[in-house]
Amino acid sequence: MKRIVPSRALSADIICMLLILLFVYAAINKVMEFAEFQAQIGKSPLIMHHSSWVSWLVPSAELTISAMLLLPKFRIVGTLLAFMLMLIFTLYIAFILTLSPYVPCSCGGILNTLGWTEHLIFNLIFTLVALLGVFVIDTESQNIPLIDNTQPTRYKVQL
């Protein structure tokens, strides 16, 4: 019986895809309801006075990292930055849950339905996914473009 085992390259692709999906979705969500997003983070005890530039920086960072993950040359840096961004989000939520004197309302989009604890777990998982990404991306496989289908040898088929 033939069994398809995901290779390192395939795992790297899947991880990048997941991160791109999350970041692009999150960024579009923020940009579409920018005023609302800005108002909400302005209420956060940590951001408050920084809300004007943070509200621009977060979606730009999400889109830039997504673009990096698409470009083979920048994939490792991309996953590193994705890890860093997810870790910042995770620490931020951990802070809100533990040290903040009051809990502001949650982020927009589909994540809005999540409570803060669920949100923390969700972010923690994605932080680990990004961390995994940093280590599974092959230096060689970086040369293989993600969207290039002309190189079918990327996926090993084991017997």
Add this chain to the structure above:
Amino acid sequence: MNIKKRVYAVLICTIASVSIIVTLYATSPISKGIYRGTFIRTFVKGKLQRENALDVGVNSFYLSGFDHDRVYLGNLTAPFHLLSVSNTLNDSTHNKLEVHLDSVESFQRFRLTIDSPYFYLTHGGMPEYLRGVIGEWKATRYIGIERDYSAEAFPVGPNSLILRSLNTATKSYELAKKSSSGLMFNLNLINKQIDGIFCSDGKLVIDKATHQVIYIHYYRNELIVCDTLLNLKFRGHTIDTFSRAQLKIAKLGGDGKSMISEPPRQININAAAFNNVLYIHSNILSFEEDMHDFITKSVVDMYDLRDGQYLESFYIPDYEDIKVSSFIVSEDKIFAIHGKYIVSYLLPMN
């Protein structure tokens, strides 16, 4: 990139992430810890209605006063420059004050006050008192120099001023009235508690509608209400519980100079009065008050000037993310300075 390098990179990213969150926390107002009082505020129904806002370009303008249809602003860096704004904030005119002075040191200390039909220029460091008519904008000396007594001055009539100054001998602030008949002190009004300089510091406001002089302590909850002859009417208290100034004073060296060694717990930030109502911008969060509201807005407590009773409170929200720095109150409006903006609000009914 080999594995070792990636491990290092991950470590650096982790440290960076933690530092970013720590920096955000350190610069956030909550890291300082906000003291919560045990007193309770009652808020007026509904939000404060903003009427209009005007960008005056720079943040050095301050409110000097108003007459029936205009508000006047002085400028800290250009003391002989006056900005006159209609009370709907729809038009503004810049005026240059004509001032005849032989020689005055640090002329930037002149402050402009409006008390219709006159405008006044007073110098905090020298006994210079100038007066002119609104519209003519020519200032001339009007009260003679009796002695070398200089102070912050507040006009209470065409020929009289209330003076507040720091007495360097007793190290306490004191109030005096200056008029054409001379200088008269009332030294029993302000009592010092700790060092004098900080614990007796406060804001002096004049209720022009009812001719009262009110002194609000910055670092304790006392307010002193007098008539314009400086006769004490009563001593009142703001709703917080700081009857003694919460200061730790460090003496510097042998010259007797003192400095506040910890961030002072200023309880009253600013004040204004009109028509028997005193408005105090308080710095103390009340029991059960929403902390986020308190951080992003400025709370103003109203008191009845006939008996000192607390009435109600309302918030002045930040405008363009800038806190209100000072405000004055007229018959039906509040004029507030938020950085380079002057903003008018409709006075909440109480």
